[in-house]
Amino acid sequence: MKFFIDTANMEEIRDAYALGLVAGVTTNPSLVAKEKNISFPDRLKEITELVSGSVSAEVIALDAEGMIKEGRELAAIAPNITIKVPMTPDGLKAVSTFAKEGIKTNVTLIFSANQALLAARAGATYVSPFIGRLDDIGHNGMDLVSTIAEIFAIHGIETEIIAASIRHPQHVTDAALQGAHIATIPYKVLMQLFNHPLTDKGIEAFLADWEKRSK
Numbered sequence: 001m002k003f004f005i006d007t008a009n010m011e012e013i014r015d016a017y018a019l020g021l022v023a024g025v026t027t028n029p030s031l032v033a034k035e036k037n038i039s040f041p042d043r044l045k046e047i048t049e050l051v052s053g054s055v056s057a058e059v060i061a062l063d064a065e066g067m068i069k070e071g072r073e074l075a076a077i078a079p080n081i082t083i084k085v086p087m088t089p090d091g092l093k094a095v096s097t098f099a100k101e102g103i104k105t106n107v108t109l110i111f112s113a114n115q116a117l118l119a120a121r122a123g124a125t126y127v128s129p130f131i132g133r134l135d136d137i138g139h140n141g142m143d144l145v146s147t148i149a150e151i152f153a154i155h156g157i158e159t160e161i162i163a164a165s166i167r168h169p170q171h172v173t174d175a176a177l178q179g180a181h182i183a184t185i186p187y188k189v190l191m192q193l194f195n196h197p198l199t200d201k202g203i204e205a206f207l208a209d210w211e212k213r214s215k
């Protein structure tokens, strides 16, 4: 499973990318809205100058024609822009057009296996099941990831699964176990993955022993 970072914040992206383990970035309109006084195309340009992997940029239009126009403009910013499209009939019309044009797509707001299957058959490069938001309403978000992974494996579907709406480190472990190809993770959760009290304690003990060595 690869790691993407789920943010539009340049500082977080720079920091995460410097770790050498982040393969891409996902943004959404809410994440972009948190950034003060930025132009979305300029921010995408800035991100793609740093990140060579997939950078998801979401369209705002709700009709296929509008999504296609917006998506083409966003895709022209850099070759590694992936167009994020909501899981609707119009969204999938746009996805199939983008697929014919060689533009990569990420179908977002996936909450059922059937939605993932439809998106894959329309030509989506990625599908994004939202784990945390399903957990929030009392469902088991991770079950959706494993069901989609199983269906894609049975039918030899190459669309990649991005485990999205990740809220804590256990989601990351479970997504990897259930067969997600990618987890897109908020910066805070990414940094939490490094933590273990025994690692801190171990470093402390090594340093203390080093200081006590006979010189």
Ligand code: E4P
Pocket: 006, 026, 027, 028, 108, 128, 130, 132, 133, 164, 165, 166, 184
């Ligand atoms: C994924 O592409 C989405 O941007 C994101 O994971 C949504 O997460 P949230 O449910 O925490 O807003």
